[in-house]
Amino acid sequence: MTIALLLLVAYLLGSLSGSLLLGRLRGVDIRTQGSGNAGGTNALRTQGWKFALGTVLVDLGKGVLAVWLALRFGGDVAWLPHAAAGAAVLGHVWPVFHGFRGGKGAGTLVGALLLLWPVSVLVVIGTWLLVLTASGYVGLSTILAGFSLVPLALLTDAPPERLVFAVAAALFLVYTHRSNLARLRAGTESRFERVRIWARLRRSGA
Structure with missing residues (x-):
């Protein structure tokens, strides 16, 4: 009960x-x-x-x-x-x-990870920021940030319940962001151009 x-x-x-x-x-x-x-x-x-x-x-x-x-x-x-x-x-x-x-x-998942698996929050946010500043796509950044939990669990010999949770969370984020993936394939996904700092650095160095 x-x-x-x-x-x-x-x-x-x-x-x-x-x-x-x-x-x-x-x-x-x-x-x-x-x-x-x-x-x-x-x-x-x-x-x-x-x-x-x-x-x-x-x-x-x-x-x-x-x-x-x-x-x-x-x-x-x-x-x-x-x-x-x-x-x-x-x-x-x-x-x-x-x-x-x-x-x-995604936000609720990160909140849960703050207590459940604190070190993973650094990996998740770091992955999210890296992909976002490279691509400008929030949905893609969130999906790949979720998937970063899986190698982290494997590399740290996480207990079975944590590994299962990591895989489930990653797959669930793919499901909830399926419309973003569809728009990415169609080339119609919204993009935050202002945060694409790597693209600006490449252009300034060219």
């Missing part, structure tokens, strides 16, 4: 979407604007950096809290914090409080 309750609470926490809660205070639903996604990137594009920052903080926080509760009250069940992290991410993507239409799960 305790395990089931903790997983339910983790899912409900995940269902508290930062952009949608803040959007209600502003009288907007960002799912009707921009890309239609309830995540930080669309919040930045449509509502500005302050709104986006609030969105990210809420989404990170609920991932942290879900894992903390599992660690605090879950006893010695090794897989439970990973399952709670997964439940929070599922809640973010399919939030019960918002018609099961949420974001793509």
